[in-house]
Amino acid sequence: MARYQAPLREINFVLNDILDAGRLTRLPGFSEATPDVLSGLVEEAARLLEEQLAPLSAKSDAGCTFQDGEVIVPEGFKPFYKLYRESGWVGLAQKTEYGGQGLPYTLGKVVEEMVSSANVAFTLYPALTASCFEAIEANGSEEQKKIYLPRLATGEWTGTMCMTEPQAGSDIGAVKTRAYPQADGRYRLEGTKIFISSGEHQMADNIVHFVLARLPDSPPGVKGLSTFIVPKFLLSTDGLPGARNTVRCLSIEHKMGLHGSCTCTLTFENAKGWRVGEPNQGIHNMFVMMNMARIMVGVQGLGQCELATQNAIRYAQERRQGKAASGGETLIEHPDVRRMLLTMKAMTEGARVLAYETGLYVDLSRHHPDAAVRQEAQDWVDLNTPLVKAFCTDAAVELAALAIQVYGGHGYIREHGIEQILRDSKILCLYEGTNGIQAMDLVRRKLTQHEGRLPRRFFERVRNEIPDDAPLRFIAQPLLKAVEDLEATTLWMQDALRTRSEDAAFGGADFLRAFALTYLGYNWLRMSRAALRHADAGFAKSKRVTAEFFVQRLLPQVHALCGTVRNPTQSLMSLSAANF
Ligand SMILES: Cc1cc2nc3c(=O)[nH]c(=O)nc-3n(C[C@H](O)[C@H](O)[C@H](O)COP(=O)(O)OP(=O)(O)OC[C@H]3O[C@@H](n4cnc5c(N)ncnc54)[C@H](O)[C@@H]3O)c2cc1C
Missing domain, CATH: 2.40.110.20 (Butyryl-CoA Dehydrogenase, subunit A; domain 2)
Incomplete structure (x- = not known):
């Protein structure tokens, strides 16, 4: 059975050292959401989920049953849902006036990541409830709000x-x-x-x-x-x-x-x-729900990335097999296994910054007193939503497959629970708008919205933060090159949308991945910088080595992807359906 231990140190590192989540306390209504309070709540949720929800995961894989028009959910779900809702987790980020906890949306995403690692199938019951709340809150009549919101918030x-x-x-x-x-x-x-x-x-x-x-x-x-x-x-x-x-x-x-x-x-x-x-x-009303639900599904993907990664690392640390050049005998000593584990770590930890940062922008877009800051935050939410949804969910499938590879044949056997991660993850690429639809959203809407302001904000921000100091040069220069290539490809895309729309659509999925990998490069730059002053030398070393791996092995994909995107597609589209 896959085991789950909430990555509290990683979560706190991203919230505090990378995103400065303490600034949430300066937003109206959040003065009490200090880093200590948030970290206490994350720990409390982690305990509940590790002890009570994660153990239900393998059993709930047996599924729901349908009898005479009624659905019976897996054993354990009903009492756990009662406990979860009575402890206030369902309405964590909903307004207190409707019975919610009034806490930051960012915190909601952190808890959602942990729920998704503990038992991704369970996530949808509370998460769609929160989405339904948001849709009624945004467009419902006062009477509808009075009737439904308090019941959904609790x-x-x-x-x-x-x-x-x-x-x-x-x-x-x-x-x-x-x-x-x-x-x-x-x-x-x-x-x-x-x-x-x-x-x-x-x-x-x-x-x-x-x-x-x-x-x-x-x-x-x-x-x-x-x-x-x-x-x-x-x-x-x-x-x-x-x-x-x-x-x-x-x-x-x-x-x-x-x-x-x-x-x-x-x-x-x-x-x-x-x-x-x-x-x-209706489509506008539904989009209120869908945009938030897309971020939620991306976070489900992040939760599955974490589950796959931590189980693969534990297994590779324990299983002895063959003798590596280093003299070590556990799987983790073999370079090829290490390649897989570092891929998993680099993607999961980088994706966590992307997902939480998007959550933080949702809070800023809703609560910041300055309209210009709210507008800028909304631009980031708009840009990031398809990236979070598609990248984190594609990564979940990729990392679940890598986890099986790390386990070898044992990963293919049910009792380890690793193949379940792959089976559970694939749907994340499909619902809430397939990842192909996310690519279209990025290319057709987000690149053109406000005359291209959204990607411009990204390029400006990353360029401004690329440092010139020696300890970070290993990442600064390759990141700058990735930004330059992505920026040129963005201009190419914007032009193709006007003149060769099929070329733009054909390249959409590769472009989205190139964009997300560049964003992860920016995240690894920030993590590397924060690691330089981290008190725990082992943690700092782990961040530095993973960042080096990202720069050497994953970031270069941006150039290959950008080159692919810019290839013409006329002859590819000329093949008739019948001749395929
Ligand atoms: C387990 C599960 C849970 C679900 N939960 C819900 C739910 O709660 N509520 C709900 O309403 N729905 C739900 N769905 C439905 C889900 O959102 C849809 O399956 C999804 O939107 C894709 O629609 P489709 O299956 O008809 O695929 P299709 O739309 O037929 O797409 C098939 C393929 O063609 C591509 N494609 C289609 N159109 C285009 C286009 N214009 N441009 C480029 N590519 C295109 C797609 O990307 C995809 O790769 C759920 C589905 C599943 C399997």
Whole structure:
């Protein structure tokens, strides 16, 4: 079975030494969120997750069961969810006026990383609840907020995100579910949604489905979508769950992994719903939820990277096999095993800075008193969202495969729990907008938004921080070269978008990886700088060696990727579908 020990030292290093999370206390409402308080809460969450959630992971791999329209979640999930919500973790970052804990979003991401390492399948139940909260908070009426937000903040009720239909996956504009207005102001929903996570279970007293549907007179495509609340149980006059609404679970999916998370087909037959926000503004309302959910999925990826990495390191430190040139006999002494472990460390630790920094920008964009700072932070959130989502989740699959490699044949055998990481991780590249869609978002939207201001901010910041002092020269020069190549490729992309859009789209995924690796280079620069003054010599050495590995073995990929992106695609696109 895979073991999990929360990487508290790493977490505190990123929060305090790299990101200066102490500045959160200067934001209105967060004066008490000092580094000590945050670190205490992280430790408390770590204990709970290590002791109570991680041990459920292997068992929950047996999956959910479906019986007579009801879903039974894995053994242990229901009592753990009760404990988790009663301890206030579900509404950690939600406003206190609605019963949340009012703590920084950044802290929420740290806890989410640990939950995702401990048991990634469990994550979706509280995480989609938080996303549903955010969508209603942003666009709901005062009455809807009063009814739903306190129940979602405490996790008493859970939330879902109902978009996908058989014909509407990436192409959300193809949604067919209909919402017919009724005389009493409510709506009658008719349709079928597939792949709905947490769509049915008995862990909460009610389930709030946040549904994308089409009004009868709406225009086609994304411009004709609206959002609705459809509760599993209708509310009685005292506000408590009463009669069952006619949204039902028809079946659950049998999946490659993530078995503890139920994935439901839901039918809406004469189901009662309430519109959220203005008619035909559904895609905007859904994007409030989706953007936050994309960061959440990236953090799920980070959690799986950490799980794969720490198990592979432990195993390689313990298993004796052959004699290395150094004379050592454990796997970790063999250069090729070391290559894999350093790849895992460099990607995981670099990705953690990217993910937490994005969380910090969310806090700044929401709470900073200065509008210009809020705007700049929002630019960073916009730029980073597809990077976090796609890079951290692709990395999870890559590192899970490397972990199996480090374990050798034993990694392929179920009892070690390492193959589960690979099975659980793959979905992260697919839901909340596939990673291909993330690449399109980066290239088509984020490079062009505000006349290219978002990538310009990145290049300016990194250039300004590249130092000229000897101890960091090993990373400064290669990073500068990567920035120059990426910047030139960004200009090429912006031009291609105007004149050769297929070239731009073809190169999107490689461009996203090049961008993320350059961002990680910037993160390794900052970590190397902080390590120079770190009190623990062993920790500082580990950071320095991992940074050197990153510079020598991973950062050079940026140049190869940029070269690939700039290749023409005309002949590749000229091959007809039939001749493939
Ligand atoms: C376990 C699980 C849980 C899920 N949970 C939820 C949930 O809670 N709520 C919900 O609404 N949905 C959920 N989904 C659905 C998920 O979000 C979709 O599966 C995903 O958006 C992709 O849609 P699709 O499967 O139809 O693939 P398709 O859209 O058919 O895509 C197939 C491939 O084509 C590519 N592609 C498609 N269109 C384009 C394009 N325009 N440009 C470039 N490439 C393109 C994609 O990147 C992908 O590689 C879940 C799915 C699974 C499997």
